[in-house]
Amino acid sequence: MTTQDRLHFAVYSPALVDDNGRTLAVVHGIERALPGLRLEWEVGKGGRPIKLPQRDAWLSEAATRGKFPLLCNGDESYPVTISGLKTPASQAPGGQPLLDVHADLPLDATVIAAASSVLEGIAEGARAFWGYSSSEGYGSEVAQQMRRSDHGPERSPRGLPMLKFPEKIRSPEIPYYLGWLNYWSPAAAQAIGFPDPARDADLLSRARRTATGGWVVQLTDAPLDLDTPAHLDALKRAYERFPAIGGRSAP
Template sequence: MAVLPNELGIIVYAPALVDDDRRPLAIVHGMEGALPGLRLEWTLSEKEVLLALPRRDEWVVSDRADNGFPFLCNDDENRPVTITGWENPNGLAAGSPPHLEVHGSLHLDAAGIAAGADVLAAIGEGARAFWGRATPSNAAVEISQQTIDPVRKPGVPPRGLPALRFPDYIRSPEIPHYLGWLNYWSAAAAQALGFPDPTRDAELLSRARRTASGGWVVQLTDAPLDLDNPAHLDTLKRTYERFPEIGGRAAP
């Protein structure tokens, strides 16, 4: 399914799945519980035809293609909601093992915006993730252009945003590679970043919430992040300044 401009894209990064791992089912059930009325009981054929899944839970548990879990969606093509996961063989930090990436999406309408933080928290907690984000697709594309390297990916980050480094320059998997509109930080990630600091993080704390495991969902702006909005762009830049560990920018 193609990325749409009216999509809230979700990615969380978690330890790789192990035998009899129940996290995929926890992710799916958590996402359904966070968005009222959502049922992720369909998938898509190779020709992108909706297929009903009468034994969905069994399929999620048993199908470990790519050491992840299969693509699931709702049955509303006008307001699609999706979730899937796979193992990335690369580490999230220097010398770290393969990891699980969970990719989801919500329709960027009033219901999706209202539920975004709860959905991200549910996926992050269900995956026992290190960190993750939910960001409108247009902003996510530009944020991805911040990660550069003189040899592997030369370039200049857009809009005066800071240059971010490749994962092999990051010291631990708990440290986020970049920011999003909504940011899921596990308790370990928050500790690595030094969040929260009551004297410096009052604005972020006004839009943040704790998770059941002691992590945080940190929302940068009231409305979905729009980099054409100067106030949003300024907030993103200031948050990067506050957390130089993000993207491997801190001095060794």
């Protein structure tokens, strides 16, 4: 592990149309999960942090314009960032525009221990459909699973199943893919058929309910490393268990 290693969090939620408190709830959620963390700086030009004396009011005003600006903790030696991006209806499942919230934190023992709470705080604050956390660079693995042609391979180079692009998935409640940690709202859990006590005993041993009735499900003890055979096997088993993920088939 190097000082540059990062843990990435992403959740997918209804688009911002006004200030309904979600952006503030997201930021407060991550701050609760990591006591002492304060995301009170805007990332300015050239990446320079700019202190926000009225952070909450500033965020609320931005939300009325459909914006979730890039915030950080102001510590360039231990950077934590969070922001929201718009996914237009044409690129989103079910033709519904989305707010995608992304956060990046140092991959260290403190963050790993709190990661489940961080994901829950971000997801529940955003009222997300689903979300995940994995180490930075995991996206390149997922990219190899994207089905670009009906006549393409059935498996990625790692032997993982091929997945549909988000705009080809029928509804926003269906997760695009799996990560190390997975947040599933009640609607997402229902869409993929989780939990089934008869089949999900192993997953349930590393899962917990959230305050709103969703789930945070952890696939492996440590963040996924697909060069570790046990991690790759765990990911393959989870994809086999949930064929709806990635729009492959009904649960």
